[in-house]
Structure formats: C-alpha cells, structure tokens
Amino acid sequence: MRVAVVMVMMLGLTVGSAGSESADTPPIGTMAQIMRGIYFPNSNIIFDVQMQDPGAPADTSSDDGTVTSSFSGIYTGWQVVENAALVLAESTALINMEGRICENGRMAPVQRYDWQKWAREMTDVSWEIYQAALRRDQDEVSELTNNLAEACDSCHRVYRSNAQQNRMRCLGTGVILPP
Ligand code: HEC
Numbered sequence: 150m151r152v153a154v155v156m157v158m159m160l161g162l163t164v165g166s167a168g169s170e171s172a173d174t175p176p177i178g179t180m181a182q183i184m185r186g187i188y189f190p191n192s193n194i195i196f197d198v199q200m201q202d203p204g205a206p207a208d209t210s211s212d213d214g215t216v217t218s219s220f221s222g223i224y225t226g227w228q229v230v231e232n233a234a235l236v237l238a239e240s241t242a243l244i245n246m247e248g249r250i251c252e253n254g255r256m257a258p259v260q261r262y263d264w265q266k267w268a269r270e271m272t273d274v275s276w277e278i279y280q281a282a283l284r285r286d287q288d289e290v291s292e293l294t295n296n297l298a299e300a301c302d303s304c305h306r307v308y309r310s311n312a313q314q315n316r317m318r319c320l321g322t323g324v325i326l327p328p
Pocket residue numbers: 179180181182184185188189192244250251252253264265267268271297300301302304305308309310318319
C-alpha cells in the first residue's frame with residue numbers, strides 16, 4: 150500500500166515536472182557554444198562526404214583504449230551522416246530559443262525575420278541531406294554541402310563577428326527582409 154502511494158506520487162511528480170521543464174527551461178549555453186558543440190562537428194561530418202565514401206569499410210585499427218575509440222564501431226558509415234543531418238535539422242529549435250545569449254553578452258536576435266529565415270534554411274537543407282543519406286547517394290550529399298555552407302554563411306555574414314567588417318557578434322545591422 151505504502152509502495153503504491155509512493156509510486157503514484159512519483160508518477161505525478163514526473164509528469165508534472167516533464168511538462169513544465171520543456172516550457173520553462175532556459176537556454177544554458179551561449180550561441181557560440183551551440184555552434185562549437187553541435188553545428189561545427191556535425192557539419193564537418195557532412196562535409197567529409199565530399200572526400201570519403203561513408204559506405205566504405207571503417208578503419209578500426211586505431212583503438213587507443215579510450216571510450217570513444219572502443220565504441221567507434223557501433224554507429225558507422227551512412228548512419229553517422231544521417232544522424233549528423235538530423236541533429237542539424239533539429240538544432241534550429243536550439244538556436245531559435247528565446248533568451249539565448251551570445252558570447253559578447255548580447256541577446257541573440259532570434260526574433261528577427263532574417264535570422265528565422267536562415268535558421269529555417271538550416272532545417273530544410275539538413276532534411277534534404279538526410280534524405281540523400283538514406284539513399285546512400287554520395288554525389289547528392291556532396292552537392293548539397295554547397296547549400297549547407299551557404300546556409301551557415303548567410304547568417305554569419307550578418308550576425309557573426311568578422312574582423313574585416315568590424316561587426317560585433319550577434320549584432321549585425323540585420324537585413325530585414327519583407328515577411
Ligand atoms: C541563424 C544564424 C546562424 C546559422 C544558420 C549558423 N550560425 Fe554559426 N554563428 C552564428 C552566430 C550569431 C555566431 C556568433 C555566436 C556568439 O558570438 O556567441 C556563430 C558562430 C559560429 C562559430 C564560432 C564559434 C566560436 O568559437 O566563436 C562557428 C564555428 C559556427 N558558428 C559554425 C556554424 C556552422 C558550421 C553553421 C552551419 C552548419 C552555422 N554556424 C550556422 C549564427 C549562425
């Protein structure tokens with residue numbers, strides 16, 4: 150009886166907190182950290198498809214005893230490319246989160262029309278790459294990496310710091326396109 154009551158309480162607590170967490174959890178990392186931790190490594194996996202056939206047998210000779218190398222043979226080949234594309238597609242939700250701060254302490258301009266447009270482009274091109282990866286089409290993925298690089302670049306041209314253009318990070322003048 151006592152166990153049952155505790156279980157019901159735990160269940161209530163879990164359901165309650167799961168609901169509020171998704172709505173109230175504020176962003177934790179800066180925009181730059183999301184770029185370093187998610188955008189950079191996952192897009193590099195996709196860019197590598199230009200030079201390396203993901204379907205080719207993996208090189209398993211470099212097991213140095215680390216956890217990473219010990220488990221490097223579990224998810225391999227095209228599945229790695231699929232996963233990278235999906236993570237990039239879904240990460241639009243992360244960079245669009247209200248309250249995300251840039252490394253310079255300013256709020257990321259996630260509400261601006263051009264930001265949202267380029268973030269959306271990331272999802273669209275990543276989705277296309279995912280589809281091409283499912284078809285195991287190295288040429289098509291390689292071709293699509295141009296669109297991926299373009300999607301990164303469009304946003305960076307306006308919102309990422311650039312020494313030559315002397316822009317502050319996450320500030321930019323912002324080209325406001327008509328909605
Ligand atoms: C919608 C806008 C947007 C898109 C799309 C975008 N970025 Fe960024 N990126 C930024 C902003 C803004 C910064 C500066 C963040 C800061 O200063 O906190 C940045 C910074 C970076 C940095 C530098 C992090 C550092 O060490 O300072 C890297 C690397 C990066 N982005 C990679 C990428 C890649 C790769 C893609 C495409 C796959 C991409 N980004 C797509 C907005 C974007």
